[in-house]
Amino acid sequence: MPDLTTPDPAASAPRDRAGLTAALALQLPAAGGPALAQPARHGFVAGCGHAAVAALRQGEAYLHFIGELAWEGAGPLRRPRSWRWRGVLHEIEIAGFDALPIVGLTAFLLGVVVAYQGADQLRHYGANVFVVELVGYAMLREFAPLIAAIIIAGRSGSAFAAQLGSMAVAEEIDALRTMGIEPLQRLVLPKLLALLLALPLLTVFADLAGVFGGMVMARSQLGIGFAEFADRFGRVMQGSALLVGVGKSLVFALIIASVGCFQGLRTQGSADSVGRQTTLSVVQAIFAVIVADALFSVAFNLLDL
Known part of the structure; x- marks a missing residue:
């Protein structure tokens, strides 16, 4: 005859689980503390205000970066032997020589279109x-320096940001500072100097390719031979048009190199931040180049250049 005083384990298990669940429900709020705060949701006007404040802070940080870069560049300018010329030549090869095919092809097709x-x-x-004046002034003053700068911003500016961002994530930038090596002087200035030398040369190469594209199209559509086109080009075109384009390219090079390096050094966190800063550097550099080109156009119009 079974013992009626012994509780059945199968019958008592649900009651034990229910009691344990109730006990945990009472203890969890006390142990977990307050719930995590959710990010505040801003309206359209407040969101625009926050975006404007963030843009102003980033602009202030960029100006601070330009000041540090100028301060660090003053030393090597007084002592040219302190420059790492091998690094500069390496950057010129990457940013300038390797970009010749894409810049030349794009400028040639642009000359054909014009x-x-x-x-x-x-x-x-x-x-x-x-058509000689149209192609000449359009390519030398506007299209050649602008298209070369846009290509270099997407090609070399992104490479600068990605390289410095990867070093920042791997803490190599902090390691250089620990060893007493200034990252701006070692990493940023060679890139800046290389682009200041390479982009004007790329602009001249784009001028030649664009004018040649215009010559090809003028011969096929208007019956103007190469010799006639070149003779009129040499007579009507002025050297100031070439100097204007080359002068623009110097400013564009400064913008592209500084924005790319600035965004690369601002990389924080994981490798995902490298992609965000690289994309941001390309967008900001191209936008700044177009704004600078528009300001140049207004200034040249006021100065009758």
């Missing part, structure tokens, strides 16, 4: 020969 669009209009007025 000449084709101009030929379609000039043909109606019997002013075929003026």
